[in-house]
Amino acid sequence: MTNDQMTTEIKVPTMAAMAAEGKQPEILFWVGCAGSFDERAQKITRDICKILHHVGISYAVLGTEESCTGDPAKRAGNEFLFQMQAMANIQVLDAYEVKKIVTGCPHCFNTIKNEYPGLGGNYEVIHHSQLIQQLIDEGKLKAEGGESFKGKKITYHDPCYLGRGNNVYEAPRAALEILDAELVELKRCKSNGLCCGAGGAQMFKEPEKGTKEINAERMADILEAKATIVAAACPFCMTMLRDGVKHEDKEQEIQVLDIAEITVRANGL
Amino acid sequence: MIAQSLFIIILIGAIYLFSKNVGKIRRNILLGKPADRSDNPAQRWKTMALVALGQTKMVKRPLAAVMHFFIYVGFIIINLEVLEIMLDGIFGSHRIFSKPLGGLYDLLIGGFEILALLVFTACVVFLCRRNIAHLKRFSGVEMTAWPKSDANYILTIEILLMTAFLTMNAADHKLQLLNFGHYIKAGSFPVSSFIGPLLPNNAHALEIIERSCWWFHIVGILAFLNYLPYSKHFHILLAFPNTYYSNLHPKGQFTNMASVTNEVKAMLDPSFVPETTGEPGRFGAKDVTDLTWKNLMEAYTCTECGRCTSVCPANQTGKLLSPRKIMMDTRDRITEVGKNIDQHGKDYKDDKSLLDNYISREELWACTTCNACTDACPVNINPLEIITEMRRYVVMEESQAPASLNTMFGNVENNGAPWKYSNADRFNWADE
Numbered sequence: 048m049t050n051d052q053m054t055t056e057i058k059v060p061t062m063a064a065m066a067a068e069g070k071q072p073e074i075l076f077w078v079g080c081a082g083s084f085d086e087r088a089q090k091i092t093r094d095i096c097k098i099l100h101h102v103g104i105s106y107a108v109l110g111t112e113e114s115c116t117g118d119p120a121k122r123a124g125n126e127f128l129f130q131m132q133a134m135a136n137i138q139v140l141d142a143y144e145v146k147k148i149v150t151g152c153p154h155c156f157n158t159i160k161n162e163y164p165g166l167g168g169n170y171e172v173i174h175h176s177q178l179i180q181q182l183i184d185e186g187k188l189k190a191e192g193g194e195s196f197k198g199k200k201i202t203y204h205d206p207c208y209l210g211r212g213n214n215v216y217e218a219p220r221a222a223l224e225i226l227d228a229e230l231v232e233l234k235r236c237k238s239n240g241l242c243c244g245a246g247g248a249q250m251f252k253e254p255e256k257g258t259k260e261i262n263a264e265r266m267a268d269i270l271e272a273k274a275t276i277v278a279a280a281c282p283f284c285m286t287m288l289r290d291g292v293k294h295e296d297k298e299q300e301i302q303v304l305d306i307a308e309i310t311v312r313a314n315g316l
Numbered sequence: 317m318i319a320q321s322l323f324i325i326i327l328i329g330a331i332y333l334f335s336k337n338v339g340k341i342r343r344n345i346l347l348g349k350p351a352d353r354s355d356n357p358a359q360r361w362k363t364m365a366l367v368a369l370g371q372t373k374m375v376k377r378p379l380a381a382v383m384h385f386f387i388y389v390g391f392i393i394i395n396l397e398v399l400e401i402m403l404d405g406i407f408g409s410h411r412i413f414s415k416p417l418g419g420l421y422d423l424l425i426g427g428f429e430i431l432a433l434l435v436f437t438a439c440v441v442f443l444c445r446r447n448i449a450h451l452k453r454f455s456g457v458e459m460t461a462w463p464k465s466d467a468n469y470i471l472t473i474e475i476l477l478m479t480a481f482l483t484m485n486a487a488d489h490k491l492q493l494l495n496f497g498h499y500i501k502a503g504s505f506p507v508s509s510f511i512g513p514l515l516p517n518n519a520h521a522l523e524i525i526e527r528s529c530w531w532f533h534i535v536g537i538l539a540f541l542n543y544l545p546y547s548k549h550f551h552i553l554l555a556f557p558n559t560y561y562s563n564l565h566p567k568g569q570f571t572n573m574a575s576v577t578n579e580v581k582a583m584l585d586p587s588f589v590p591e592t593t594g595e596p597g598r599f600g601a602k603d604v605t606d607l608t609w610k611n612l613m614e615a616y617t618c619t620e621c622g623r624c625t626s627v628c629p630a631n632q633t634g635k636l637l638s639p640r641k642i643m644m645d646t647r648d649r650i651t652e653v654g655k656n657i658d659q660h661g662k663d664y665k666d667d668k669s670l671l672d673n674y675i676s677r678e679e680l681w682a683c684t685t686c687n688a689c690t691d692a693c694p695v696n697i698n699p700l701e702i703i704t705e706m707r708r709y710v711v712m713e714e715s716q717a718p719a720s721l722n723t724m725f726g727n728v729e730n731n732g733a734p735w736k737y738s739n740a741d742r743f744n745w746a747d748e
Contacts, residue, residue, distance in 0.1 A: 080732075080735070083743070108743070110742065115728045119734050123707060124709075124710060125711045125725050126708055127579070127580065128725055130572070130576050130580040131729075132728060134584060157566070157568035207688075211688065211691050213568050241629055242629040242684045251724035254635070255635045256634075259634060
């Protein structure tokens with residue numbers, strides 16, 4: 048049975064449906080644009096839902112009521128568009144009296160957590176890696192009943208907006224530490240981590256002229272670490288790292304997996 | 317008496333000139349826009365103590381950190397000796413602290429000598445790194461003739477000052493042993509006693525050497541003080557206020573523009589009456605005066621170490637962007653604006669700006685906003701904020717974003733996502 052077949056068993060609740068029943072979920076899962084539309088990131092989105100479902104947290108998503116946080120507009124200098132998006136989103140979130148949000152993307156996480164309060168949107172915001180860490184700490188998530196990572200060499204690529212941007216370095220690592228795997232750090236990691244090349248709205252434009260691509264530079268670190276699994280925690284890093292692996296023709300040897308996917312696999316969800 | 321008067325004149329002149337030039341830098345910094353960094357003083361003092369005083373961010377590169385620490389501690393502690401030299405100069409005394417301090421004086425002078433040797437060594441190592449080993453960090457497009465010379469001048473001056481200090485002590489020590497004139501037995505000379513044998517034994521020759529070195533050392537220090545405002549070495553002063561006024565928010569958090577908030581609120585709610593902020597109507601930064609005073613202070617604080625550029629993903633992959641260049645361009649431009657004010661009055665406008673005349677659009681658009689530069693800076697300088705402010709100008713005032721970004725803006729505006737997908741399909745992932 049593949050992971051995707053499992054999802055059919057999970058009905059993902061929306062805020063609108065819950066509100067109609069007079070219910071208020073404990074936490075809102077903010078999916079993000081990549082998580083909603085990017086085919087690879089959609090799998091991660093479904094895996095985050097599986098984790099939420101598995102541990103029995105009452106959650107909901109906004110579904111079609113969700114809209115871009117405005118992050119790429121803001122990093123690109125379009126403050127108007129960012130604030131338009133932010134205020135519209137805050138209206139929706141406040142209408143549903145949202146208190147706590149988990150995001151599937153470090154960019155959404157950073158924007159809602161740090162930049163929405165100044166515009167009147169105050170929520171407790173965590174990234175899904177932090178949720179996973181919490182669940183592990185509470186003993187609700189283990190690494191059993193699923194795929195064994197024993198002996199596998201796993202490394203982790205720090206997303207800028209989770210790591211340097213918000214000092215979240217340990218949570219994603221905690222999700223890997225419970226696996227019986229061999230963990231290796233990349234040469235440039237944690238606060239020294241090298242960007243994948245997608246941030247600052249680079250995802251949506253061609254790079255400036257240079258001598259190489261940033262993700263190719265990052266691939267050198269990954270190859271040097273001799274990891275067979277690269278753990279990611281950001282859908283944009285995911286795209287850049289996968290492109291890098293593809294470019295090096297290493298798709299057979301190196302898998303790029305999100306922290307949520309690894310957790311789902313380890314627990315056989 | 318003549319020597320005393322001459323010394324006092326030189327001292328007053330040096331302090332006057334230095335204050336005048338520092339005043340100009342202060343004025344230039346205050347040409348920037350307001351930014352409130354008055355909150356949370358406890359956290360600010362702590363940041364300053366750790367980052368500037370404790371140099372905690374230097375340790376990422378251990379060799380440079382240790383060498384820099386020698387020079388830094390040497391600089392601060394040897395200043396106690398400079399205080400004595402100044403008092404001797406003013407009162408015509410010799411080793412004025414030796415009597416009141418007694419045995420402690422010997423310990424201090426001995427300590428200063430060891431520090432002087434460490435400073436000397438560190439400066440030689442730094443010169444070698446720059447001029448023989450040619451570390452990549454010290455090159456780059458912005459490292460033109462002047463920045464390279466500036467670095468070499470600073471190191472050479474420090475070597476000369478330390479040499480003068482040690483030679484002075486060596487001569488003094490020999491004169492003490494000869495019981496010559498006013499050269500009372502004071503101090504211990506763990507380093508300069510090795511220089512002694514190189515000096516003549518004639519008391520008058522020794523006195524000439526001792527006096528020459530004394531004058532060279534103190535006049536050298538006063539000249540060096542006046543070199544600071546023209547040099548990257550000014551960081552020794554600005555590192556402290558600059559870290560005090562650090563950004564205390566998470567690095568990922570960009571400022572929300574209040575001027576935009578007013579317009580957006582008015583758009584969403586026609587009955588909204590914006591508070592008048594009195595700000596001129598330019599979004600983002602075209603020139604240095606559109607930046608905040610903190611951005612400008614950072615520009616003057618930068619000591620061009622290049623740690624930012626060496627970790628910049630864009631720079632490492634051959635793009636034009638160099639965060640150090642952003643800071644140096646900002647400093648050079650604000651210095652130019654300041655000079656224009658001095659020469660032509662405060663309303664003078666030349667036809668130049670930071671954007672295009674100094675920083676190109678290609679540099680601005682190469683940034684991934686990854687914060688590697690801000691994290692790497694040993695004195696908490698933030699080149700990213702300047703880049704963002706300039707992007708804001710290019711996008712909101714000129715509508716000159718790269719075409720693909722305009723497409724992204726259009727998608728966000730119309731579909732609520734940066735790609736061209738219908739918002740109606742946003743929840744389709746749940747059905748697969």
